[in-house]
Amino acid sequence: MNRFPNPDDLLVLLTVARLGRFTAVAEALETTHTTVSRRISALDRQLGGRTLARTPAGWELTDLGRHALRAAESIESSLATLKSEVSHRGEAVSGVVRVHVSDAFGAYIAGPAIVDLQRDHPRLKVELLSATRRASRNRSGVDLEVVAGRVEDSRAEVMxxxxxxxxxxxxxxxxxEQGRPTSLSDLGRHRFVSYVDSELQVAELDYRSTGLPVPSAAFQATSIFAQLQAVRAGGGIGMLPSYVVHGDPDFAPVLVDSFGRSVNYSALARPESLRAPGVQAVIGAFLAETRRQRVALGS
Structure with missing residues (x-):
């Protein structure tokens, strides 16, 4: 190595380490896939080795890349401090954070949390992708993932x-019209609103894993919002997150003393992503919003 590596190239490497995919990095940095690739190649030449290795889960850091990452994080931290000191506005959190969440969490928790966060940090942009699924083994393209149910992923940090x-x-x-069930055994004669059996990835959200009598599935949908509207319209009994209908008179609880299932929401990210100020701020906002809604979440 004849001279110091370009700081811009180090910051590109930092973004690749967090997102894992050149196309996602190009979108976040508002540049092109070719430019990202060229920046990484230039950095490799300056450092005298490969900083990234391609894996089925996306681009991963090599040993040399991990050393370079520490320098990149120091540059990012120094720039954020300088920006804050110059502006005197405390807007150190900026940039783009891409988050994948489950449908209900995205609408009822992530949405309000992000709006509150951006009031304090208007230069922070959060892209919210939503679908109800199990934790991804390939976390390329997102900084943070929030999933429902048990998590089995040793390659990610889990909170x-x-x-x-x-x-x-x-x-x-x-x-x-149909009568209120008085025991769990009564459910077998009622219409039921649920997820599509063949499409559901999260076992904890499947009524078949609860030990409940198997009801006649009158309405099935991959979207929790379609299920909510079906239950609201009188389509049957649904197993729903209590916090999404908390206080809504259109939804009457059934067999409260006989049935209830607790499920966790967990946040997953690459270790490199968790060190980003924007990701830390988003997680903090999610935690604050869940504390604010703790009564509804446990109802």
Whole structure:
């Protein structure tokens, strides 16, 4: 190595380490895949070796890359401190954070949390991708992932954000028409609103794993929001997150004393991503919002 590596190239490496995919990095940095590749190649030449290795999970740091990453993080931290001191506005958190969340969490917890966070840090941009699925083995393209249910992923840092309760609900009109079940065994004769069996990836959200009598599945949907509207319209009894219907008179709890299932929301990220100020700020906002909603989450 004849001279110091370009700091811009080191910051590109830092973004690759967090997102794992050149296309995602190009989008986050508002540049092109070719430019990202060229920056990494230039850095490799300056350092005299490969900083990244391609894996099925995306680009991963080599030993040399991990040494370079520490320098990149120091540059990022110094720039953030300088920016804060110059502006005197405390807006050290900026940039783009891409988060994948489950549907209900995204709408009822992540949405309000991000809006509050951006009031204090208006230069922070958060891209929210949503789908209800198990933890991904390939976390390329996102800084942070929030999933429901048990997590089995030793390659990621895992933090439990909160616990919430699944309960049975129906519309008052449905119960008036069909009668209110008085025991779990009564459920077998009722219509049921649920996820599509063949598409559901999270076992904890499947009524078949609860030990409940197998009901007649009148309405199945991959979206929790479609299920909510089906239950609201009198389509049957649904196993729903209690916090999404908390205080809503269109949803009447069923067999509260007989059934309730606790499920965790967990945040997962690469260790490199967790050190980013923006990711730390987003996680902090999620934790604050779950604390604010703790009554609804456990209801």
């Amino acid at each position: 439990v954000l909160c616990e919430y309760t699944l309960r049975l609900f129906a519309s008052p009109g449905y119960l008036q």
